[in-house]
Amino acid sequence: MQRYFIELSYNGTDYHGWQIQPNAMTVQECLDKALSVYFRQPVVTLGCGRTDAGVHATQFFAHFDLEISAEKPLHAERSITGINSLLPYRIAVKRVFPVAAEAHARFDATGRAYHYHIHFHKDPFKLDRSWLFKGELDVGTMNEAAKIILEYTDFSCFSKSNTQTFTNNCKVTEAYFEVKEGSLQFTIRADRFLRNMVRAIVGTLVRIGKKEITLVQLREIIESKNRSNAGQSVPACGLYLVNVVYPFVNY
Structure with missing residues (x-):
């Protein structure tokens, strides 16, 4: 299991904030679905914070864990293109990169x-x-x-x-x-x-x-x-x- 950070930006107009909520579309829900489809395994992200409905982000980080084999390593640039193709136009992934297993998008932010x-x-x-x-x-x-x-x-x-x-x-x-x-x-x-x-x-x-x-x-x-x-x-x-x-x- 490898932990990754993902950097993204989003226009929050259409979303009920970052964090997944019942009966409301959120940025996290869209991202988790896109990552799960692209990597063909369940992916759950944890964000650096929670923005309210209608709030935007030009820089936002989240982390997630992924089962990656040595035979099929994650190709960062290819992943960004693939993930973005699965996301709505108001959400854009900028970077995906490996971090230490204990790295935390919320608690490690200074x-x-x-x-x-x-x-x-x-x-x-x-x-x-x-x-x-x-x-x-x-x-x-x-x-x-x-x-x-x-x-x-x-x-x-x-x-x-x-x-x-x-x-x-x-x-x-x-x-x-x-x-x-x-x-x-x-x-x-x-x-x-x-x-x-x-x-x-x-x-x-x-x-x-x-x-x-x-x-x-x-x-x-x-x-x-x-x-x-x-x-x-x-x-x-x-x-x-x-x-x-x-x-x-x-x-």
Whole structure:
């Protein structure tokens, strides 16, 4: 039995998130079916995390185990072509490579990064790929607020309730907005993220950009550790997982 990592990207518009769920199409279900057909044996993947319905990923990793004989070794390039031919167009495999037997796509990741995209004028080419915001935002103050995020580690106020996590502590190392061709992109990087955390952070920072709350109130929200005090979660369509870091993976 050999363990493999698979790197993929996907447009999450048509899917009810990454993780297999009853009565809903997910990315993992499509991938597991394609791998099982291609390798002619049952294949079950385990992903680096779980993205919600409508969330996208430009870089996502999963691992799986495969019975491979010495007579028929896995040919990486041929496998990628074959697997992609069995996948829907919104899911694309980039790499398949062997790893150590104990390598774990979720627990071995040492860092992750997300982008959130906001646009301000109706654009058919950004439908389901960015959040259309109607109004003006004070980006300068939003960036001041983003710097405050870096000062904290307990993000209970941005976490979805009743999640099976042992701690709500995360080490955020980057958080900033930048204007790109009239649109707004938020970048955030951390060692780990809580469920719904990025969308809740953006929703709260947007309230600051609308001058509904102050920087002092942002600190109070974080220190309250109460989700009901933070802003609403922004729509899933603007969120992208863009980077997952492992100490043993070459990029």
